[in-house]
Amino acid sequence: MTSDRPSGPVAEPRQERALQTRQALLASARELFRTRGYNLTTAKDIAASAGVAVGSFYRYFIDKKQVLLELVQQHLETALPPQPEGPLPDPETAIDRLLSQDQAEGGLLRAVIALAQQDPAAADLAAEARRQVHLRLLQRLQDAAALGRVWPDLDLDTLAWSVHTIVDRLHEESDLCHDPVRRRQLARIIARMIFVPEA
Amino acid sequence: MTSDRPSGPVAEPRQERALQTRQALLASARELFRTRGYNLTTAKDIAASAGVAVGSFYRYFIDKKQVLLELVQQHLETALPPQPEGPLPDPETAIDRLLSQDQAEGGLLRAVIALAQQDPAAADLAAEARRQVHLRLLQRLQDAAALGRVWPDLDLDTLAWSVHTIVDRLHEESDLCHDPVRRRQLARIIARMIFVPEA
Amino acid sequence: MTSDRPSGPVAEPRQERALQTRQALLASARELFRTRGYNLTTAKDIAASAGVAVGSFYRYFIDKKQVLLELVQQHLETALPPQPEGPLPDPETAIDRLLSQDQAEGGLLRAVIALAQQDPAAADLAAEARRQVHLRLLQRLQDAAALGRVWPDLDLDTLAWSVHTIVDRLHEESDLCHDPVRRRQLARIIARMIFVPEA
Amino acid sequence: MTSDRPSGPVAEPRQERALQTRQALLASARELFRTRGYNLTTAKDIAASAGVAVGSFYRYFIDKKQVLLELVQQHLETALPPQPEGPLPDPETAIDRLLSQDQAEGGLLRAVIALAQQDPAAADLAAEARRQVHLRLLQRLQDAAALGRVWPDLDLDTLAWSVHTIVDRLHEESDLCHDPVRRRQLARIIARMIFVPEA
DNA sequence: AATGAATGAGCGTTCATTCAT
DNA sequence: AATGAATGAACGCTCATTCAT
Numbered sequence: 001m002t003s004d005r006p007s008g009p010v011a012e013p014r015q016e017r018a019l020q021t022r023q024a025l026l027a028s029a030r031e032l033f034r035t036r037g038y039n040l041t042t043a044k045d046i047a048a049s050a051g052v053a054v055g056s057f058y059r060y061f062i063d064k065k066q067v068l069l070e071l072v073q074q075h076l077e078t079a080l081p082p083q084p085e086g087p088l089p090d091p092e093t094a095i096d097r098l099l100s101q102d103q104a105e106g107g108l109l110r111a112v113i114a115l116a117q118q119d120p121a122a123a124d125l126a127a128e129a130r131r132q133v134h135l136r137l138l139q140r141l142q143d144a145a146a147l148g149r150v151w152p153d154l155d156l157d158t159l160a161w162s163v164h165t166i167v168d169r170l171h172e173e174s175d176l177c178h179d180p181v182r183r184r185q186l187a188r189i190i191a192r193m194i195f196v197p198e199a
Numbered sequence: 200m201t202s203d204r205p206s207g208p209v210a211e212p213r214q215e216r217a218l219q220t221r222q223a224l225l226a227s228a229r230e231l232f233r234t235r236g237y238n239l240t241t242a243k244d245i246a247a248s249a250g251v252a253v254g255s256f257y258r259y260f261i262d263k264k265q266v267l268l269e270l271v272q273q274h275l276e277t278a279l280p281p282q283p284e285g286p287l288p289d290p291e292t293a294i295d296r297l298l299s300q301d302q303a304e305g306g307l308l309r310a311v312i313a314l315a316q317q318d319p320a321a322a323d324l325a326a327e328a329r330r331q332v333h334l335r336l337l338q339r340l341q342d343a344a345a346l347g348r349v350w351p352d353l354d355l356d357t358l359a360w361s362v363h364t365i366v367d368r369l370h371e372e373s374d375l376c377h378d379p380v381r382r383r384q385l386a387r388i389i390a391r392m393i394f395v396p397e398a
Numbered sequence: 399m400t401s402d403r404p405s406g407p408v409a410e411p412r413q414e415r416a417l418q419t420r421q422a423l424l425a426s427a428r429e430l431f432r433t434r435g436y437n438l439t440t441a442k443d444i445a446a447s448a449g450v451a452v453g454s455f456y457r458y459f460i461d462k463k464q465v466l467l468e469l470v471q472q473h474l475e476t477a478l479p480p481q482p483e484g485p486l487p488d489p490e491t492a493i494d495r496l497l498s499q500d501q502a503e504g505g506l507l508r509a510v511i512a513l514a515q516q517d518p519a520a521a522d523l524a525a526e527a528r529r530q531v532h533l534r535l536l537q538r539l540q541d542a543a544a545l546g547r548v549w550p551d552l553d554l555d556t557l558a559w560s561v562h563t564i565v566d567r568l569h570e571e572s573d574l575c576h577d578p579v580r581r582r583q584l585a586r587i588i589a590r591m592i593f594v595p596e597a
Numbered sequence: 598m599t600s601d602r603p604s605g606p607v608a609e610p611r612q613e614r615a616l617q618t619r620q621a622l623l624a625s626a627r628e629l630f631r632t633r634g635y636n637l638t639t640a641k642d643i644a645a646s647a648g649v650a651v652g653s654f655y656r657y658f659i660d661k662k663q664v665l666l667e668l669v670q671q672h673l674e675t676a677l678p679p680q681p682e683g684p685l686p687d688p689e690t691a692i693d694r695l696l697s698q699d700q701a702e703g704g705l706l707r708a709v710i711a712l713a714q715q716d717p718a719a720a721d722l723a724a725e726a727r728r729q730v731h732l733r734l735l736q737r738l739q740d741a742a743a744l745g746r747v748w749p750d751l752d753l754d755t756l757a758w759s760v761h762t763i764v765d766r767l768h769e770e771s772d773l774c775h776d777p778v779r780r781r782q783l784a785r786i787i788a789r790m791i792f793v794p795e796a
Numbered sequence: 797a798a799t800g801a802a803t804g805a806g807c808g809t810t811c812a813t814t815c816a817t
Numbered sequence: 818a819a820t821g822a823a824t825g826a827a828c829g830c831t832c833a834t835t836c837a838t
Contacts, residue, residue: 039238053820158384165368185357437636451799556782563766583755650824
């Protein structure tokens with residue numbers, strides 16, 4: 001009763017605890033979306049797993065969709081290229097490093113794709129998300145190309161798509177992406193997709 | 200004179216028309232599973248899209264699950280390696296040819312994976328399906344390796360996984376897989392993953 | 399095409415084989431109604447168990463209801479009192495004999511009662527059926543009463559109801575009604591409900 | 598902070614209103630099961646008759662089955678022998694009193710039996726329910742037998758079965774069991790099944 | 797006359813969302 | 818602000834009945 005403004009159900013929370021609840025919901029949702037997928041995750045699940053009641057879920061989010069979209073947006077903003085600095089180590093090692101990042105992304109993307117099938121707005125976001133990741137990869141490929149060594153007869157877009165595809169799926173298969181030997185092999189494969197081998 | 204509970208659905212159809220209906224249902228199901236995914240495709244959708252009523256769907260299939268499993272099984276049986284004969288053309292061309300096959304597989308696999316989240320039996324089938332495709336690829340890679348030219352420092356399993364991943368996703372994105380330029384590029388990329396470039 | 403008369407779906411069959419089919423359907427229906435009950439017996443079950451297709455079922459009967467009603471009617475007409483002749487043996491033996499008759503009745507009655515819950519017309523028939531059985535019993539009790547020995551302070555209607563109730567349930571429990579010791583005991587109990595014991 | 602799949606229905610209700618709803622549902626279910634039987638009573642019926650929506654039904658009960666089983670269990674626990682104390686009045690009066698109890702039981706039992714045809718678990722409960730009632734009757738008969746006066750040549754099990762049968766059916770026919778004259782007659786009949794008449 | 801394929805209303809159940817407290 | 822009870826559209830599936838062959 002602190003205000004006369006009814007302020008709609010999804011007002012930005014102004015209180016500390018409220019923010020915590022919101023974060024807890026986001027975190028639970030991310031985890032559940034990743035593991036069970038969008039459609040198999042219920043609003044009640046998310047709320048329960050965050051330790052609140054369903055009603056509270058709808059205090060912070062308009063609907064189930066919104067949580068996912070927000071998670072993705074958040075991810076896109078956060079996850080901009082943490083471009084490594086200093087002289088690159090050898091390419092394989094750089095790629096290996098890349099592969100161990102971003103474990104969460106794949107699952108989320110998959111969830112958005114699921115949602116996109118039902119909701120055109122999500123389809124746009126999914127496309128946007130993919131595009132961003134794509135652009136990040138493309139950027140790096142272009143940098144690498146500028147330094148020479150990249151196959152000159154390749155369309156960098158297609159190349160970025162290929163790398164993205166592999167990285168994406170890798171992150172879905174959690175057993176794979178935790179096996180360093182496998183990861184190293186993949187790094188080598190990807191390196192060869194990109195770089196002309198040394199004489 | 201049959202006795203207890205003989206009247207389940209799923210009797211083998213005995214009339215010509217029935218076979219047509221069954222095929223229509225399978226075709227509709229394949230298409231819908233591919234485009235909307237398993238969970239978003241309802242039995243009613245499949246029936247409607249095949250031009251029949253829900254009831255007819257259940258005359259031919261025990262449940263929604265069964266259609267998917269049957270589609271996959273069918274695919275697995277059909278899609279055995281159409282191993283090309285004669286002296287291979289150059290690798291890129293061979294791969295390009297591979298990429299234009301099997302359009303349906305990817306979407307189906309994705310549907311099974313969705314189902315697998317809910318039904319352990321489907322999980323087995325999904326695993327089996329992936330394994331078969333994997334083995335087919337592995338076989339070819341081993342053949343190629345025997346002929347030399349394959350990178351000697353690669354784990355062929357990981358290599359097969361990588362190729363599979365790319366081919367799979369390619370088939371999901373129908374616009375991509377119909378663009379011959381793109382496909383040629385991909386063929387080249389894949390070729391470089393596999394083969395040591397000529398002097 | 400033997401006649402111009404379309405003659406409706408449920409014409410009395412004029413051909414020998416047709417009659418056999420009809421009888422087979424009735425027999426199957428009786429058995430299934432008895433064992434599974436009305437609601438759990440499907441038209442397809444009945445047809446299959448009679449060795450014909452569903453379509454044929456509906457050639458001979460307007461609907462599922464009709465079969466049951468016909469069975470009951472048939473039973474009521476057939477099962478008129480096979481009044482034993484000659485001097486009654488002792489009461490207990492007479493009753494014992496009664497108990498081993500009419501095994502089918504109970505189950506059918508139960509089926510009609512189930513149907514009666516959904517269809518008022520069946521309710522009437524059920525009532526009628528019970529009334530007939532009741533009357534048969536009452537008749538015999540009155541005969542017995544005329545010969546003396548029946549408790550004079552009993553309302554014969556209530557007495558008939560009691561006997562009917564026990565006989566009815568006995569026939570439902572097939573294990574019971576095949577145990578001669580049990581049956582003899584019951585005969586004794588019923589005898590004592592009815593008759594003043596000898597000095 | 599609960600984890601996987603905590604959100605099933607059937608949580609114990611935490612609000613006062615919830616308990617009322619649950620009770621209303623149980624009451625409606627009992628009445629409908631009794632009058633229409635298990636199979637003809639739909640979950641929607643029960644909910645509507647309790648003044649709530651279907652969804653609410655499933656908040657409190659896992660499925661339709663559970664309601665019935667709960668009703669029976671509840672009944673069995675409640676209905677333990679209200680063994681009369683003090684010197685029995687004459688047998689007839691005691692029995693008359695017995696007949697006016699437990700009106701609900703019969704219909705419920707019938708519903709369980711219907712369910713038992715489809716669900717073996719219910720079959721067990723039905724058997725258990727009948728056994729309990731049977732045992733209660735048997736107990737009293739044994740007590741009576743200990744006091745003499747019971748026919749010595751009767752199997753008490755069969756006797757209990759007979760009484761149970763009559764009482765059961767009596768309760769199904771609500772018009773009958775509210776007619777005191779009829780009830781007195783029945784009491785007399787039952788008394789004679791059990792007791793050797795006074796010299 | 798017979799077959800069995802096709803129909804569709806209806807049931808049991810789930811879950812996103814709203815509402816009373 | 819939070820809770821959790823209530824809602825009802827929608828899904829998977831069954832089966833009595835009709836219809837084309």
